[in-house]
Amino acid sequence: MNADALKKMAAEAALAYIQPGMVVGVGTGSTTNFFIDALGAAKIHVDGYVASSIATENRLKAQGLNVLDLNSTGDIPVYVDGADEADPHFRLIKGGGAALTREKIVASAARLFVCIADASKDKPMLGKFPLPVEVIPFARSFVARQLVKLGGTPTLRNGVTTDNGNVIIDVTGLDFSDPVKMEAVINLIPGVLDNGIFAHRRADVMLFGSENGVIEKKA
Ligand SMILES: O=C(CO)[C@H](O)[C@H](O)COP(=O)(O)O
Numbered sequence: 001m002n003a004d005a006l007k008k009m010a011a012e013a014a015l016a017y018i019q020p021g022m023v024v025g026v027g028t029g030s031t032t033n034f035f036i037d038a039l040g041a042a043k044i045h046v047d048g049y050v051a052s053s054i055a056t057e058n059r060l061k062a063q064g065l066n067v068l069d070l071n072s073t074g075d076i077p078v079y080v081d082g083a084d085e086a087d088p089h090f091r092l093i094k095g096g097g098a099a100l101t102r103e104k105i106v107a108s109a110a111r112l113f114v115c116i117a118d119a120s121k122d123k124p125m126l127g128k129f130p131l132p133v134e135v136i137p138f139a140r141s142f143v144a145r146q147l148v149k150l151g152g153t154p155t156l157r158n159g160v161t162t163d164n165g166n167v168i169i170d171v172t173g174l175d176f177s178d179p180v181k182m183e184a185v186i187n188l189i190p191g192v193l194d195n196g197i198f199a200h201r202r203a204d205v206m207l208f209g210s211e212n213g214v215i216e217k218k219a
Pocket residue numbers: 027028029030031032081082083084093094095096097098099100103
């Protein structure tokens with residue numbers, strides 16, 4: 001099976017977590033797009049969806065699904081999103097689609113975070129995937145120098161502006177032996193809005209699409 005078939009399998013399995021009357025948070029990316037399409041077909045009578053990006057909002061609307069403002073919903077029962085890497089402790093690297101800040105906000109507002117991915121994202125430890133960091137443009141060069149001091153090699157993601165009007169710096173070479181600490185340390189650099197380590201807000205459930213079917217892991 002190709003990666004898309006595995007992503008679709010994981011995305012469709014996440015429907016089991018969606019109940020009528022819920023507010024559902026929806027992530028961003030190709031795996032989440034399969035989830036949105038599955039939602040459109042399933043026609044579950046949820047209260048509405050909170051989108052983690054403009055792209056997701058547009059795709060939900062194209063499916064005729066009701067999009068809600070995060071500021072007018074309370075805590076969200078469930079959030080479904082993909083990941084670039086996941087470790088055995090349900091910690092993630094996200095932001096390959098540049099939506100990491102809003103994704104982390106909606107994930108943090110959710111009581112349950114269901115992460116959907118193809119099994120290639122299941123890693124013994126984080127850090128092969130370059131870490132996305134959302135940075136206020138004014139501070140781009142300063143932040144890059146601080147990331148070098150942390151042992152990283154930063155690269156500006158060319159031509160990308162986030163939904164928040166910022167830039168993305170992708171960083172390789174960081175020490176991921178303590179992802180909780182690294183997430184916090186990077187976020188202390190002035191000019192950083194957020195970074196793609198999801199260690200303070202980890203996933204609660206992992207659904208990996210694999211050649212042997214969906215592998216479900218619960219924290
Ligand atoms: O964090 C993300 C977007 O900011 C995505 O969830 C992550 O990049 C995975 O994407 P895909 O489902 O396309 O593999």
